[in-house]
Amino acid sequence: MNKKYYGKVIFELSRPGRQGYSLPANGCEDALAGLPSDLLRTKSPELPEVDELTVVRHYNNMSTNNFGVDTGFYPLGSCTMKYNPKINEEMASLPAFTALHPFQPSATVQGALEAYYTLQQMLSEIGGMAEFTLNPYAGAHGELTGLMVIRAYHESRGDMKRTKVIVPDSAHGTNPASAAVAGLKVVEVKSLPDGTVDVEALRPLLDETVAAVMMTNPNTVGIFEHNIPEIAEMVHACGALLYYDGANLNPLLGVARPGDMGFDVMHINLHKTFSTPHGGGGPGSGPVGVRAGLEQFLPNPRVVKHTGDNGDPLFHLDFGTEKGPHALGRISAWLGNFAVELRALAYILSLGRDGLKLAGTLATLNANYIKESLRDLYELPIDRVCKHEFVFDGLTDKSTGVTTLNVAKRLLDHGFHAPTIYFPLLFHESLMIEPTETESKETLDEFIAVMRDIAREAAETPDVVKNAPLETPIRKPDDTAAALNPVVTFADL
Amino acid sequence: MLERCGMKSLEELYSDVPESLKLKRDYELQPQMSEKEVRDFFEELAVRNQPLTCFAGAGFYDHYTPAVVQSIAARSEFLTAYTPYQPEISQGTLQYIFEYQSMMTQLTGMEVSNASMYDGTTALAEAMLMAVSHARKKNRVIVSATLNPIYREVIDTYAHYHGVTVDTIPEVDGITDLNAMREMLAAGDVAGVILPTPNFYGILEDYTGVADAVHAAKALLIMTAPASTLGVIRTPGEWGADIAAGEAQSLGMPLNFGGPYLGYICCTKALIRKLPGRIVGATTDADGQRVFVLTLQAREQHIRRDKATSNICSNQGLMALYVAMYLSLMGAKGLREVNELSAAGAHYLANRLVESGAFELKYPERPFLNEFVVKFKGEVKLADFVEVCNSCGCLPGVMISDDELLVCVTETRTKEEIDRYAWRAETFSKATVPAMNNTDMSN
Ligand SMILES: Cc1ncc(COP(=O)(O)O)c(C=O)c1O
Numbered sequence: 024m025n026k027k028y029y030g031k032v033i034f035e036l037s038r039p040g041r042q043g044y045s046l047p048a049n050g051c052e053d054a055l056a057g058l059p060s061d062l063l064r065t066k067s068p069e070l071p072e073v074d075e076l077t078v079v080r081h082y083n084n085m086s087t088n089n090f091g092v093d094t095g096f097y098p099l100g101s102c103t104m105k106y107n108p109k110i111n112e113e114m115a116s117l118p119a120f121t122a123l124h125p126f127q128p129s130a131t132v133q134g135a136l137e138a139y140y141t142l143q144q145m146l147s148e149i150g151g152m153a154e155f156t157l158n159p160y161a162g163a164h165g166e167l168t169g170l171m172v173i174r175a176y177h178e179s180r181g182d183m184k185r186t187k188v189i190v191p192d193s194a195h196g197t198n199p200a201s202a203a204v205a206g207l208k209v210v211e212v213k214s215l216p217d218g219t220v221d222v223e224a225l226r227p228l229l230d231e232t233v234a235a236v237m238m239t240n241p242n243t244v245g246i247f248e249h250n251i252p253e254i255a256e257m258v259h260a261c262g263a264l265l266y267y268d269g270a271n272l273n274p275l276l277g278v279a280r281p282g283d284m285g286f287d288v289m290h291i292n293l294h295k296t297f298s299t300p301h302g303g304g305g306p307g308s309g310p311v312g313v314r315a316g317l318e319q320f321l322p323n324p325r326v327v328k329h330t331g332d333n334g335d336p337l338f339h340l341d342f343g344t345e346k347g348p349h350a351l352g353r354i355s356a357w358l359g360n361f362a363v364e365l366r367a368l369a370y371i372l373s374l375g376r377d378g379l380k381l382a383g384t385l386a387t388l389n390a391n392y393i394k395e396s397l398r399d400l401y402e403l404p405i406d407r408v409c410k411h412e413f414v415f416d417g418l419t420d421k422s423t424g425v426t427t428l429n430v431a432k433r434l435l436d437h438g439f440h441a442p443t444i445y446f447p448l449l450f451h452e453s454l455m456i457e458p459t460e461t462e463s464k465e466t467l468d469e470f471i472a473v474m475r476d477i478a479r480e481a482a483e484t485p486d487v488v489k490n491a492p493l494e495t496p497i498r499k500p501d502d503t504a505a506a507l508n509p510v511v512t513f514a515d516l
Numbered sequence: 517m518l519e520r521c522g523m524k525s526l527e528e529l530y531s532d533v534p535e536s537l538k539l540k541r542d543y544e545l546q547p548q549m550s551e552k553e554v555r556d557f558f559e560e561l562a563v564r565n566q567p568l569t570c571f572a573g574a575g576f577y578d579h580y581t582p583a584v585v586q587s588i589a590a591r592s593e594f595l596t597a598y599t600p601y602q603p604e605i606s607q608g609t610l611q612y613i614f615e616y617q618s619m620m621t622q623l624t625g626m627e628v629s630n631a632s633m634y635d636g637t638t639a640l641a642e643a644m645l646m647a648v649s650h651a652r653k654k655n656r657v658i659v660s661a662t663l664n665p666i667y668r669e670v671i672d673t674y675a676h677y678h679g680v681t682v683d684t685i686p687e688v689d690g691i692t693d694l695n696a697m698r699e700m701l702a703a704g705d706v707a708g709v710i711l712p713t714p715n716f717y718g719i720l721e722d723y724t725g726v727a728d729a730v731h732a733a734k735a736l737l738i739m740t741a742p743a744s745t746l747g748v749i750r751t752p753g754e755w756g757a758d759i760a761a762g763e764a765q766s767l768g769m770p771l772n773f774g775g776p777y778l779g780y781i782c783c784t785k786a787l788i789r790k791l792p793g794r795i796v797g798a799t800t801d802a803d804g805q806r807v808f809v810l811t812l813q814a815r816e817q818h819i820r821r822d823k824a825t826s827n828i829c830s831n832q833g834l835m836a837l838y839v840a841m842y843l844s845l846m847g848a849k850g851l852r853e854v855n856e857l858s859a860a861g862a863h864y865l866a867n868r869l870v871e872s873g874a875f876e877l878k879y880p881e882r883p884f885l886n887e888f889v890v891k892f893k894g895e896v897k898l899a900d901f902v903e904v905c906n907s908c909g910c911l912p913g914v915m916i917s918d919d920e921l922l923v924c925v926t927e928t929r930t931k932e933e934i935d936r937y938a939w940r941a942e943t944f945s946k947a948t949v950p951a952m953n954n955t956d957m958s959n
Pocket of ligand 1: 243
């Protein structure tokens, strides 16, 4: 990463009359002039006027102030920042996929439909579910879709009283937020000191008004919810369904399946477990799977497989006519973030059944290795074997005044991305570390050494840590000023 | 490494998982493939796709993507980063989102924009939720019948579960029945009004006076347009809309069989705290330099949980980079030319199709930009004509009924392609089906 801050905005490079495009003439007569002028805009949009080289340099320079997985270690807990293999990019960019219009007849998109269908089948096997839809665009969109599926299921049974969703206090913010968008009320259930859901606190909350219980397993502190069979039984006994937030599926690859644990509906974040790049915030993909009996509620359109006249498989799109009257309708324009789905398919093919299992296990090993290597200096609130991630509650020595935020910022000076901080909300100084399986022992050891150095600095020269970062392209921004007086466009600068 | 963890085997890492839950077999998946085998697999799939010369739109547009866009968007500093939680090492992402927001407000004529939504359909659905949340006690939204039916379906799904009532403003002769809209507003229970421009049939509707009527009823006006058209058409801002939400795929994103795209959502400053998703703002750092950060996060799910304005977390960040680069390269002039070429091609094709005798314009009196509806007049079926076109490598449009075709022309269509399409229609109007199938229409 370039330590020199670039900082220009493209509008500032604009010079009247410059242009960065070329378009073909089609020789047809202008038609805009014939349109009623009050249906056209009166003033041109104020967009930059720049040549191609200026555009290229501008964005290239900007990119050098950015940190990605390809730059260095990115132990951002809950986000599974594993390496994104380059072959996946290339396969998703094949023109025979990128140039397809959704409304093409199915005979001309058999390869695309088969790719979708194949991934859907693979995820069903991995999740232990009967069927998947790949249409949701991200994890939160998957949660929303899954909760709608659950509501559709209750409605189909005439069970209209179920208006509540129970989520653990350790849940990611999207869980309660998705419930609210789906029109459900949120009830929180407490966690035990060991980070798992308190079964006894859950029991009295379960009644005929509960539509679903949402769980993440391993949960957001990286601990496997070993009581899950009992919880599933309780949830089903009260007539509710159990939802699996699949953000943390990575460590369970090849080891255990949500479907076998009693979950009824789940989503998977392809941009986490299945290595599709995070793109500075997206696009992701949040396929939703359901157990047998719930397939009819999945959203449209769906990819269906038939056998053609010659015995070959034939794929086509179903808009709800084949699966009965209960389908959700649409939750997205078409088949989701299709090009992201292609990347995940390439990833699963590359790893195969054994590679996937090894990935999950090594992710778990890497996390435990870091945890055990730092626990003497950082406070470990839950002392158990973790899965792919774990949480420290800040430095053990709280007397220095050095906070989790300070530690995170000091890591930036050393060329690492910071872990997730101040989440989950169970602890005051949460520092959530997820190394993933794609990091070597050498990288982990470097990280461990730097974390130990920071702990020593916190004791010896705390101001150095408190003033971090010092080596990054910019220094600490004033967030308060940004929120007090929001400047969100160039026109307002 | 195991030793440091006090373990002897990898299995011990899973000692906390009850035996009864463990998968006692291998996944039923293939063994791992080498990179070459993965490539072969995809190339074999690709052979069974046949991209067609595209005269279809209906919300998905075949515009040209300049080489710069995909070349730079592939830079791993952008591609392999995540949400810019650490602004000190994320200025690249933050800056392009700021540029994207600035450009989208220029296009829509609105004051503020968020960093992106998943797609146009979900952006519009969230705009509906904004209106309902803004109105507090009202939960009815009215939507023009001229809205793209795919958008309507997504809105209906969100509305059903969120407890919002969606009613349809009827259409007359291809445009929104504004008298009916006024009557519906008079009930006083409407939180938001959703209107498309151009509408699903490609028609530019005249919404004069609409914003006043909507605001008089204390409702919000939500408008949606394919983003590229905003380079020339009257903007939601100029019509007096409170929220503009829709699809930005037309700004440099390949068709990609439906995604990834980008939903835009822009609004007035008064509504900024109701916006869903990420917003980037400018501020200064400890050295006094102008820098960019995620701001107004108190609206978002990670802080407000079930009280958040939306559940969106991951969005379509990288596609905002597509838009920023596309609009930088094109500028206002290039975007205008894209629309000029598209409209010129569309009007030319519309005339040729009418002249062919096979079609008539469904709405001959209505102004359109680059998309229009034709009605098939032939003895045989429209579906047969479409099939013949398909077999010649052409997607002639989207059938919106048994005898109606929604046709779109963009700047990527050449005169030759348009002429060939028209010629096929001419030949078709003169021929019977069996003759058609024997005619070589591919030249
Ligand atoms: C535990 C958990 N649940 C849900 C989500 C939401 O997923 P997405 O960002 O893909 O919408 C996340 C993502 O950060 C997560 O970590």
